[in-house]
Amino acid sequence: MVVSFPKIALLASGLVSAVIASVTIANTNPLIHFHGRWDSSPGTWWAGSGLKLNVLGLKSLTLNLGSHTSSPLAAVGVSVNYQPFFTVNVTQGSNVIPLGNLPKIGNTVVRLNVEGWQNNRINLQNIVLNTGALLIPYVPSKLAFTFIGDSLSAGQFLPLGVDQAWPFLTGEFFKAEHTVIAQPGAALSDIVSYGNQHGLSYEFFRTEDDGYYYTTDHNYTTPWDFSRDHPQPTHLVIHIGANDNAQAVPQASFIQTYVAFIKRLRTLYPHQPIFVFTPWGWPNSDGSIGQYYPGAYQTVVSTIQAGGDKNIFLVDTTGWVTWADVFPTNQHPNVPGHAKIAANLEKVLTTWGLKPQRTWATPVLDL
Numbered sequence: 161m162v163v164s165f166p167k168i169a170l171l172a173s174g175l176v177s178a179v180i181a182s183v184t185i186a187n188t189n190p191l192i193h194f195h196g197r198w199d200s201s202p203g204t205w206w207a208g209s210g211l212k213l214n215v216l217g218l219k220s221l222t223l224n225l226g227s228h229t230s231s232p233l234a235a236v237g238v239s240v241n242y243q244p245f246f247t248v249n250v251t252q253g254s255n256v257i258p259l260g261n262l263p264k265i266g267n268t269v270v271r272l273n274v275e276g277w278q279n280n281r282i283n284l285q286n287i288v289l290n291t292g293a294l295l296i297p298y299v300p301s302k303l304a305f306t307f308i309g310d311s312l313s314a315g316q317f318l319p320l321g322v323d324q325a326w327p328f329l330t331g332e333f334f335k336a337e338h339t340v341i342a343q344p345g346a347a348l349s350d351i352v353s354y355g356n357q358h359g360l361s362y363e364f365f366r367t368e369d370d371g372y373y374y375t376t377d378h379n380y381t382t383p384w385d386f387s388r389d390h391p392q393p394t395h396l397v398i399h400i401g402a403n404d405n406a407q408a409v410p411q412a413s414f415i416q417t418y419v420a421f422i423k424r425l426r427t428l429y430p431h432q433p434i435f436v437f438t439p440w441g442w443p444n445s446d447g448s449i450g451q452y453y454p455g456a457y458q459t460v461v462s463t464i465q466a467g468g469d470k471n472i473f474l475v476d477t478t479g480w481v482t483w484a485d486v487f488p489t490n491q492h493p494n495v496p497g498h499a500k501i502a503a504n505l506e507k508v509l510t511t512w513g514l515k516p517q518r519t520w521a522t523p524v525l526d527l
């Protein structure tokens with residue numbers, strides 16, 4: 161076999177880099193920007209939880225995941241340098257994350273999150289980068305959304321899960337950090353609903369989503385330490401009630417639970433604007449919309465405002481979602497439906513006075 165000199169050099173350098181230790185980032189490294197909810201293993205709960213990395217000289221990235229990772233796999237959304245998110249299925253063990261074309265010099269921002277409302281656990285052991293890669297700080301956006309909801313916010317039934325859902329899309333539009341604490345089937349009231357042992361008025365304050373009940377390795381919940389949210393949310397958006405209605409929670413009781421929930425949120429978020437969605441309802445093929453809790457959301461908002469808290473706003477979503485915008489089999493928004501909801505919310509928020517950030521707070525410098 162004839163091997164030309166450059167080929168030998170290439171082969172040699174390949175051998176050398178295989179021999180020279182790559183860069184291992186411990187899961188305790190403070191330069192990993194964790195977002196969403198992670199337990200102490202550390203492992204993710206809730207769709208959308210994940211991490212961000214800013215790396216100089218990045219060429220390769222491997223995630224080593226531990227035994228608390230969902231089996232057989234967890235779908236993870238990955239975005240490199242703010243390009244669209246794509247799915248990588250990861251498993252316990254070693255996972256090479258495809259990065260595409262990277263800048264020759266300069267930094268690379270990798271954003272990664274679990275997509276699913278179930279099978280959404282990644283248990284990070286460490287991250288291995290190429291030799292010469294240097295982890296540098298990720299600076300979070302000045303804007304940070306927390307969204308609270310159920311299946312209509314968690315991206316259930318979407319190919320890319322929460323990454324295609326209106327909360328995530330809205331966060332991206334504003335170049336904001338975003339956390340989605342949403343549980344399909346869950347009510348706001350703390351009742352058993354569609355297999356969830358708790359409602360959001362309880363589970364929102366926990367590290368784990370309601371899936372904990374179906375695991376053998378972590379069959380319990382722990383309080384969430386809200387000081388771990390960095391940055392703290394600047395804006396909150398809540399869309400909930402479909403499952404309270406489905407479980408026949410009376411309107412007066414729902415209102416009472418909702419008002420108490422907002423008051424409890426205020427102990428964490430004293431001055432953040434809170435946006436309360438009215439339901440868009442369940443669109444039917446004949447063009448009608450199945451509505452629930454008429455006037456309840458108005459009552460919640462006016463009750464809070466009457467108590468002197470004016471930093472709460474009703475978002476009337478009537479007409480936002482029609483039959484064409486949902487999957488016919490389950491009446492949940494489809495991919496274009498979620499994009500339409502996001503566009504509507506973006507209009508509401510910009511009209512209200514919120515402007516998208518001009519650039520991401522961690523820019524990509526292709527030198």
Ligand SMILES: *[C@@H]1O[C@H](CO)[C@@H](O)[C@H](O)[C@H]1NC(C)=O
Pocket residue numbers: 233235247248249
């Ligand atoms: C991820 O796994 C699911 C389930 O097996 C599969 O349907 C999907 O095509 C996979 N996606 C990718 C990007 O590998």
Ligand SMILES: *[C@@H]1O[C@H](CO)[C@@H](O)[C@H](O)[C@H]1NC(C)=O
Pocket residue numbers: 373374375376379
């Ligand atoms: C989790 O614990 C509860 C009792 O607290 C039990 O009913 C349930 O079956 C357990 N789940 C699993 C998957 O072991």
